[in-house]
Amino acid sequence: MTEIIVAATLSANAQIIVVIMILGRLFEALWVPQLFWTNAGLCVVFLLAAKWRPRDARKLFSDIGQWMRTGYNTVKGDAVLTILIIIVVMAFLWLLFLAILLPPYSWDGLAYHLTMMGLWLQDGRIDDHMDSKHYILQTWPINAELFFLWNTVFFRNDTIVNCTQLFFVPLGMMSIYLMARRTGRRRRTSMLAGILFLTFPIVIQQATCCMIDIIFSVLFLASLAFLIKPRIEFSDVVYAAIGLGLFFGSKGSSAFIILAAVGSAFIYHLPHIFKRVKLVRFAGWLLAGLFFFLLAGSWQYAKNWAVFGNPVHPYNVEVFGKTIFKGPMDIKLHQGADLLKGWKEKLEHRSTLGQIYYSWTEPGKMYLYDSRVGGWGAAFFILLLPCLGAALLISLVRRDGRTFFTLLIILLSFWATPVGKFWVRYSIFIVSAFVISLAYLLDLLRTSSASHLLKGSLLLLIIPTLFLGGIGNINTHPPSALKSYLSLPFEKWHSSQFICGGWERRVFHKINDVTGPGTIIAHDRHFTYLFKYPLWNRDFSNKVFYIKGEKGEGENWEKVLDDWEAAVDKWDVDFWVSGKDSQTSQRARMKPGKFRLLIQGGKLALFQVIKEKEPEVDDET
Amino acid sequence: MRRKLIRLSHFGIKGTIYLMWAAVVVQTVVYFVNPVRAETYKLSIEYWQGLWSVFFGAS
Numbered sequence: 001m002t003e004i005i006v007a008a009t010l011s012a013n014a015q016i017i018v019v020i021m022i023l024g025r026l027f028e029a030l031w032v033p034q035l036f037w038t039n040a041g042l043c044v045v046f047l048l049a050a051k052w053r054p055r056d057a058r059k060l061f062s063d064i065g066q067w068m069r070t071g072y073n074t075v076k077g078d079a080v081l082t083i084l085i086i087i088v089v090m091a092f093l094w095l096l097f098l099a100i101l102l103p104p105y106s107w108d109g110l111a112y113h114l115t116m117m118g119l120w121l122q123d124g125r126i127d128d129h130m131d132s133k134h135y136i137l138q139t140w141p142i143n144a145e146l147f148f149l150w151n152t153v154f155f156r157n158d159t160i161v162n163c164t165q166l167f168f169v170p171l172g173m174m175s176i177y178l179m180a181r182r183t184g185r186r187r188r189t190s191m192l193a194g195i196l197f198l199t200f201p202i203v204i205q206q207a208t209c210c211m212i213d214i215i216f217s218v219l220f221l222a223s224l225a226f227l228i229k230p231r232i233e234f235s236d237v238v239y240a241a242i243g244l245g246l247f248f249g250s251k252g253s254s255a256f257i258i259l260a261a262v263g264s265a266f267i268y269h270l271p272h273i274f275k276r277v278k279l280v281r282f283a284g285w286l287l288a289g290l291f292f293f294l295l296a297g298s299w300q301y302a303k304n305w306a307v308f309g310n311p312v313h314p315y316n317v318e319v320f321g322k323t324i325f326k327g328p329m330d331i332k333l334h335q336g337a338d339l340l341k342g343w344k345e346k347l348e349h350r351s352t353l354g355q356i357y358y359s360w361t362e363p364g365k366m367y368l369y370d371s372r373v374g375g376w377g378a379a380f381f382i383l384l385l386p387c388l389g390a391a392l393l394i395s396l397v398r399r400d401g402r403t404f405f406t407l408l409i410i411l412l413s414f415w416a417t418p419v420g421k422f423w424v425r426y427s428i429f430i431v432s433a434f435v436i437s438l439a440y441l442l443d444l445l446r447t448s449s450a451s452h453l454l455k456g457s458l459l460l461l462i463i464p465t466l467f468l469g470g471i472g473n474i475n476t477h478p479p480s481a482l483k484s485y486l487s488l489p490f491e492k493w494h495s496s497q498f499i500c501g502g503w504e505r506r507v508f509h510k511i512n513d514v515t516g517p518g519t520i521i522a523h524d525r526h527f528t529y530l531f532k533y534p535l536w537n538r539d540f541s542n543k544v545f546y547i548k549g550e551k552g553e554g555e556n557w558e559k560v561l562d563d564w565e566a567a568v569d570k571w572d573v574d575f576w577v578s579g580k581d582s583q584t585s586q587r588a589r590m591k592p593g594k595f596r597l598l599i600q601g602g603k604l605a606l607f608q609v610i611k612e613k614e615p616e617v618d619d620e621t
Numbered sequence: 622m623r624r625k626l627i628r629l630s631h632f633g634i635k636g637t638i639y640l641m642w643a644a645v646v647v648q649t650v651v652y653f654v655n656p657v658r659a660e661t662y663k664l665s666i667e668y669w670q671g672l673w674s675v676f677f678g679a680s
Contacts, residue, residue: 361651365660382652386644390637397633441638450638457645468665479671486675 001067002174002181006222007239009171013147013219014242014296015042017249020146021299024126031124032154074187080455081192084462088198091466092169099162099208102485103538105476105498106369109210110531112136114161117149118536121156122543128303135314135329141300143249144212157539165214166207172214173197175221176432180439182229183403189439196435199462201367202375202424203431209369209476212250217428219247220257220413224432227265228406231272234285241289245296252312253418253426260416261409268405343373352421359422360385367468369476375424376431377465383457384434391437394444403440407433495534503602507577508534510599510606514575517541521575522568524549526582527604535577545571549584561587568609576607 019038024030075081104114116137119127128138151164177194185193197203206214223243226236244262247254266273273282301311308314309326316327346363347355360381362374388407395404410433419426438458445451476498477485485497496508512534515521521535522545535544547567551560564584568576576595578584585605588595595607652658 361655363655363657365657366664378652382648383645385648386641389644390641393637394634397637441641444634445638467669468661479668479675482672483675 001063002178003225006171006174006178006225007235010219010222010239010242010246013246014292015039016150017143017146017246017296017299020149021126024120024124025299025303028125030120030126030153032156035153070187071191074191078188080459081188081195083459084192084195084199087462087466088195091198091204092166095166095204095207096163099166100160102162102208102477103493103495103497104158104161104210104533105495106209106211107530108212108370110495110533112140113145113210113212114148114158114533115531116142116145117152117161118533118540118544120149121153121540122536139300139304139308139313141249141252141297143246143297144215144251147215148210159538161210162208164210165212168215168218169198169203169207172203172218172221175218175225176435178225179221179228179406179432180436182225183406183436183440184400184443185436185439186443189442192442193432193435193439196379196438196462197431199377199465200375200380200428200431201377201465201468202369202371202428204466205367205369205371205375206425206428211369211425213425213428216247216250216254219243219250220254220261220429221432223247224261224410224413224429227261228268228402228409230402231276232269234288237285237289238292241292242296245293245298247297248293249297249299252315256416256418257413261413264405264409264412268401268409347373347422355420355422359424369425371424373422373424377461378468379458379461379465380431380434383454383461384431384438387441387454388434388437391440395440403436407437494538495531504604506601507599507604507606511535511575511577512537514598514608515542519543519574520545520572521577522547522571522573523577524564524582524584526550526579526584527577545573547571547573549578549582551583557583572611573609574611576609578605579603580605 016039019035019042020030023034023038027034075085104110106113126142147164148161151167152158152161173194175194176197177190180190180193181187198207203214220243223240226232226240226243229236244254244258248258273279277285304313305311310317312325312327314327314329315325316323316330317325346358350358359373360376362376362378362381364371364374367375392404392407394400395407410430414421414427414430414433417427421427438454442451442454445454481498485493488497492509492512494508494512496505496512508531511521515535515537517537517539519542521542523532523535524547526549532544536542547564549560549564551557561583565587567573575598576584576588580600580603582605585600585607588605588607589597594610596610598606598608600606
């Protein structure tokens with residue numbers, strides 16, 4: 001049943017992506033009725049194709065009931081597992097509460113993940129912010145952002161958008177459980193392995209915010225659960241392909257991880273392929289898999305290829321000195337240490353392995369959703385790391401190929417991660433290797449005192465892990481910030497409350513105060529503030545437009561500004577926000593009869609566009 | 622020969638487990654000796670106290 005749930009979830013996620021892309025990109029009709037009825041219609045078609053009958057529904061409910069009873073019987077009698085489950089359920093509920101209470105607050109979310117979503121919701125199509133100079137908004141894969149959209153569009157409100165990654169956590173747990181079972185672990189230890197997924201601080205910190213690292217890693221874990229299945233079958237190849245496609249479509253760096261995982265899994269399955277499946281039949285499976293992989297994950301790459309002539313624009317790709325895809329940017333972005341303020345001097349002199357080990361010693365004071373170093377917690381470093389070493393060695397000695405190769409595939413995939421490997425949020429999936437190792441050793445030690453010692457140590461370490469920073473140190477909204485936030489009227493519960501920078505926050509507060517249903521706020525590229533998403537109201541009742549206020553090559557400033565003013569009139573703009581010293585702001589200040597300065601400070605200035613009153617019609621004349 | 626190999630494997634596994642526990646001890650020392658740990662605990666206690674006062678403290 002767990003396998004069915006993971007497979008069904010992957011299929012449902014793929015359907016969401018495909019339908020949104022077809023409606024949003026091809027038909028430019030991304031509205032609720034179209035979205036709802038297309039998905040409902042597809043569900044009906046699939047049920048008819050599967051010849052679904054009422055007795056099948058009865059069997060399904062019966063199977064679910066049996067699955068839950070099996071789960072209960074597995075947990076019953078194991079004190080450590082029971083305690084862990086209680087702790088994790090309480091943690092999940094607390095995170096759910098936080099995710100719904102708080103507006104979106106993560107930097108990357110406010111800067112681009114949700115900004116993309118805001119434009120799609122407003123325009124009813126999948127557009128790429130071609131007005132933005134930020135290449136991320138134009139070219140990066142968007143599967144994860146489409147899941148944010150899915151959680152927002154039906155409510156026309158971002159109340160549960162923070163829950164998106166949290167909803168992926170159970171899928172991650174079930175995927176790890178499945179992976180452990182595939183390696184021959186007992187139900188009890190597999191459950192323990194799965195449950196531990198929500199005890200790592202980086203997972204807890206990310207679970208309530210609109211970053212995409214949990215989505216990224218969980219999609220990979222779900223794919224691995226099918227990829228490593230002994231005696232792989234056609235359906236496993238299909239579901240692995242769907243998962244890898246979704247994974248590929250959420251971040252470009254996944255390509256390297258996919259190559260490592262699929263390559264090593266192929267070698268692992270070679271005996272089975274040659275003896276039972278036969279190569280020709282397997283080639284057919286791979287072709288089918290490729291179809292589903294591309295369907296689930298290639299949309300943005302195809303668009304980039306059509307528009308820029310480069311599927312991975314803006315990156316320049318060279319192989320052995322030969323340019324494969326031409327682009328303005330070196331692919332060696334995110335070399336880790338270059339982007340790490342405060343950690344560069346600690347990392348740059350270390351080898352790759354040294355950087356990883358240093359990061360895993362948890363050298364940071366507190367955990368963040370972007371814990372640049374650290375993020376695994378005490379249990380990982382103290383207990384699970386030695387468990388991995390022991391499990392690798394013992395499984396090799398005992399010729400336990402399933403366990404050894406599964407661990408190897410995960411580790412190779414981790415090693416293929418192109419971004420700094422010490423940067424934990426980019427490789428959350430590696431925790432599966434550690435918890436499966438723990439499960440392996442527990443099965444090996446069975447009911448011996450060593451097994452009890454291992455479980456007791458785990459419990460002892462999980463509690464301070466959660467206390468220290470899993471639940472505790474959420475830096476973005478400490479208790480003082482929460483207290484002031486909760487004291488505000490409900491209408492002011494907005495992302496701008498969490499914006500850093502005193503003046504910028506005040507400008508955004510003013511924007512939230514003055515914009516309402518139907519109001520239009522416009523900006524140019526001199527609105528260089530990092531966060532664009534807070535320009536929208538939480539119910540997306542206002543509109544955010546870009547109007548050109550920059551001078552291009554060979555252009556004249558006077559003409560640019562005249563055109564800008566004409567566009568402001570044409571589009572009936574109510575408010576204008578730009579850089580404080582931009583040309584458009586200077587022009588606006590010169591016309592106080594038309595542009596009223598509401599607030600300026602920091603890098604921003606906000607103007608109200610004064611509309612000419614229409615003359616009143618005298619009915620007497 | 623097979624019995625010898627099994628015994629060797631058994632002791633190899635036992636030895637690995639003992640080595641693992643030795644590594645756990647070392648890792649524990651490395652983890653807690655880090656001076657940042659005390660600061661993290663202090664901040665965590667403050668966080669939980671602050672959270673308690675937000676939801677249950679006097680208004």
